[in-house]
Amino acid sequence: MTKTDRNAAASRFKHAKNLDDVDPQDFAWAVPIMRAGYAGRSLVYLVVAGVSLWSIFKGGEAEGTKSAMQALDGPVGLITIIAIAVGLFAYAVWRLIDSFWDLEAYGTSAKGIIARIGMVVTGVVHAAIGVIAITALGYASSGSQGQKLLSDFMQSTLGSWVVTIAGLLTVATGIYYFYKAISQNYRDHLQANHFTMHWNFLLRAGLAAQGAAVMIIGGLIAYSGLSSNSSGAGGLGTAFDWLKDQAFGNILVILLCIGLLGFALFCMVNAFYRIIPKAADPSVESMAYKVRQLAS
Structure with missing residues (x-):
């Protein structure tokens, strides 16, 4: 990569550090892992939100991650769950190698180190969700024993x-x-393209919905810790149950499910269009870079 190319690449990624002497071909092998990981992550939220909305439409209740996966039956369901498990493990691997090789060029500043530690944490979390997918296939025991261990702890x-x-x-x-x-x-x-530039509002809505879901889950976990009651600690299923008990609960659950479909879209867009600074062609323009160009 020439000096001009390096400068061009750095200008396209505001946070990027240490792109000098980086050949994108050296890390091209990481791109398929990243794409598979985000696709698997997208499938999780598509299944959970889709199954929950269908269940509500039929008069039932919204489902948590494990219950939604267990609701998938037949050959298509089996293939979907396997794809989810493979994708989530790929995402876990991606976050680990992303952190280790600093593929997104955050550098070694305090802010960069925190970002890279966060990658490891999200990798571990998604590996755990991958285990849930395997559990849905019937290859692991139910979660009752785990719930008892948590309660005792x-x-x-x-x-x-x-x-x-x-x-x-x-x-x-x-x-x-x-x-x-x-x-x-x-x-x-x-990447800046027609879809990402014109449908950005859906990506923002999806992120906001994911934020709401995660905050509810975290709040319930914290409350469970303070009250020493493990029944409130859980994932999306627990969040759905809590929302349903609120005023206009069913409407809130439906809105959250629709928002999570938006987050599934956000993850799939990342699978297709995410840029890895250390593996990107210098000619690729990010959305942020394009916006700055249009504003100047």
């Missing part, structure tokens, strides 16, 4: 504090999703 002072802190960190993650939706800093990572 939360009876101790240390356990209560650990769960409470985990809940507060989850709330902070939800707030960050809202921040991304408001600031639109994700545009620095997405």
Whole structure:
């Protein structure tokens, strides 16, 4: 890569550091892993939101991640769950290698290190969701034993504090999703094209919905830690149950499900159009770069 190319690449990624002497071909192998990971992540939210909306339409209730996957039956359902599991494990691997090789060029500043640690955490979380997908196939035991272990752990002072802190960190993650939706800093990572530039409002709505879901989950986890009651700790299923008990609960659940479909779209757009600074062609323009060009 020439000096001109390096300067061009750096100008397209506002946060990018250390792109000198980087040959995009050296990290081209990471791109398919990233794409598979985001596609798997998209499938999770598509299945959960889609199954939940269908269940509500038929007079039932919204489903959590595991229940939604277990609702898939027949050959198509089996293939879908396998694709989800493979995709989520690919996403976990992607976040780990992204952090280790600093493929998104965050650098080694305090802010960059925090971002890279966050990648590892999200990788571990999505590996756990991949395990849930395998559980839905019937290859693992039910979650009752895990619930009992959590309950026993939360009876101790240390356990209560650990769960409470985990809940507060989850709330902070939800707030960050809202921040991304408001600031639109994700545009620095997405290619500028007709779809991303004209349908950006859907991407923002999807991120905001994910932020709402994660904040509710985190709040319930934190409350469970403070009250030493494990029944409130859970994922999307618990969040749906809590929302349903509120005023206009069913409407809120439906709106959240529709929003999560938007987040599924956001993940799929990332699968197709996400830019990896250390593996990107210097001629590729990000949405943020295009917006700055149009504004100048």
